[in-house]
Amino acid sequence: MNRIVAVTAALLVATACGDSDADTQAAVDSAAAPVAEAVPAPVPSAPASTVTDPQIAAIVVAANDVDIAAGELARTRGTDPRVKEFAQRMITDHTGVNKAATDLVTRLGVTPEPNATSQKLTADGEASRTTLQGQSGAAFDKAYVDQEVAYHQAVLDAIDQTLIPNAQNAELKALLEQTRPAVAAHLDHAKQLQTQLGGA
Amino acid sequence: MIRLAAYAALVLAAGCGGGGARAASHPVQIRAFRFTPDTVVAAPGDTVVWTNADVVPHTATSAAGGWDTGEIGGSATGRMVAGERGTYAYVCAYHPTMRGTLIVR
Numbered sequence: 001m002n003r004i005v006a007v008t009a010a011l012l013v014a015t016a017c018g019d020s021d022a023d024t025q026a027a028v029d030s031a032a033a034p035v036a037e038a039v040p041a042p043v044p045s046a047p048a049s050t051v052t053d054p055q056i057a058a059i060v061v062a063a064n065d066v067d068i069a070a071g072e073l074a075r076t077r078g079t080d081p082r083v084k085e086f087a088q089r090m091i092t093d094h095t096g097v098n099k100a101a102t103d104l105v106t107r108l109g110v111t112p113e114p115n116a117t118s119q120k121l122t123a124d125g126e127a128s129r130t131t132l133q134g135q136s137g138a139a140f141d142k143a144y145v146d147q148e149v150a151y152h153q154a155v156l157d158a159i160d161q162t163l164i165p166n167a168q169n170a171e172l173k174a175l176l177e178q179t180r181p182a183v184a185a186h187l188d189h190a191k192q193l194q195t196q197l198g199g200a
Numbered sequence: 201m202i203r204l205a206a207y208a209a210l211v212l213a214a215g216c217g218g219g220g221a222r223a224a225s226h227p228v229q230i231r232a233f234r235f236t237p238d239t240v241v242a243a244p245g246d247t248v249v250w251t252n253a254d255v256v257p258h259t260a261t262s263a264a265g266g267w268d269t270g271e272i273g274g275s276a277t278g279r280m281v282a283g284e285r286g287t288y289a290y291v292c293a294y295h296p297t298m299r300g301t302l303i304v305r
Contacts, residue, residue, distance in 0.1 A: 089294055096256040096274065181232035182256060188297045 051166045054113035057105045059163065060176075062118035063155055064094040064101070066125030067148075073129050074144045083141045086193055090148070090186065097179050104175055138197075145194050152187035159183060223281075225249055228300070230258050230272065233292075235300035242282040242304055249279045260300065263289040 051059070067090050074087035105112060112118075128147065135143050159180050167173035223245045229236045231253040240248055250260050252272045260278060261268040267288075269278030282304045292298035 092294075093256040100255040178232065178255070181234070182254070185233040185295050185297050189295060192296065 051115070051117070051162060052113065053167060053169050053172055054110055055115045055118070056163050056167055056172065056176075057101065057110055058112035058114050058118040059121070059158075060101050060179075061098055061112055062114075062121040062125075063158075064098040066121055067151060068094045068098070069125060069129060070132070070144065070147065070151075073132060074140075077133070077136070078141055078144060079137050080141045080197065082193055082196065083145060086148070086189065087144070089189075093182055093186065097182060100178075101175060104171055108169060108171065110169070110172070142197055145190055145197055148190040149187065149194055152183055152190055156180070156183050156187060223247060227251065228260070230254060230260075230292075230298075233258075233295060233298055235260070235298060238299070239301040239303065242302065244282055244285060244304055246282045246304075247279055248282065248302060249277055251275075251277045257294065258298065259293040260290050261293040263291050263299075268293070 071087040071090035071094070075084055075091065078084045078087055132140065132143060132147075159176055164173060164176045164180075167176055224243065224247075226240045226242050226246060226248045228240060228248060228250045230250055233254065235250070242248055248260075250258075250269060250272055252258050252274055255274045257271045257273045259269055259271055260280070267280055267283070269280055272278035282302070285304045288302040288304070290300050290302060
């Protein structure tokens with residue numbers, strides 16, 4: 001649950017509010033609430049923050065790395081074969097996206113610039129995995145899948161509201177546009193899995 | 201190897217149904233997690249060729265079983281030869297929200 005809130009908060013911060021500590025803390029504070037209430041809804045009317053291409057590159061890599069690491073945990077600790085398969089898919093796909101992103105920025109001569117959002121994503125991802133490690137069996141599966149739904153929704157919102165609108169380089173923008181359907185498909189897949197687990 | 205095996209199996213499944221007719225090729229683009237076109241109409245013996253323009257691997261796999269291209273990596277192609285007449289729903293085995301239809305007639 002903590003990962004849902006923390007990662008979602010980091011991406012919403014990137015999406016809507018810059019990197020205000022106060023905003024971040026307010027979002028993290030909601031971690032005590034139940035999952036369904038803890039994930040704040042995106043704010044479509046919020047102004048997009050300004051991020052540079054090197055910062056976008058760092059955010060993309062960090063976001064992918066967070067989900068790869070969560071997938072590696074779920075692949076070994078998950079119980080339901082569908083959850084393990086999904087986790088493996090997240091590892092494969094996000095690794096592919098990261099490679100494409102890394103190849104592109106290398107070719108463009110853009111050096112990813114770590115920033116408050118990318119660093120927070122990484123730190124929150126680590127904290128969330130620690131929380132997940134305290135779970136097992138069906139509870140782990142459910143917690144992981146719930147997080148995946150919230151995570152991909154938050155990433156999708158960040159892509160739409162911050163990353164694509166701010167990307168200056170046409171090829172970087174195109175990569176983000178190409179990544180979007182992957183994130184959307186992962187979100188749908190995670191929701192499907194969430195329903196299946198709920199009905200099991 | 202898997203792709204070759206699947207291809208060989210599908211060719212065998214197609215048998216000699218094509219007779220002397222000229223077999224056609226039907227390209228399907230996989231891009232942005234979609235099969236385009238999402239419906240292909242082919243004759244027995246025709247070849248369907250999927251080209252993956254995404255950066256992640258996909259498959260074209262019959263929903264009811266019976267045929268599967270195996271993994272199609274980024275920028276790679278997968279193919280199968282249409283066999284028995286019928287309508288075949290197919291999916292990407294990795295991304296079940298990706299759906300297409302192959303009509304063999």
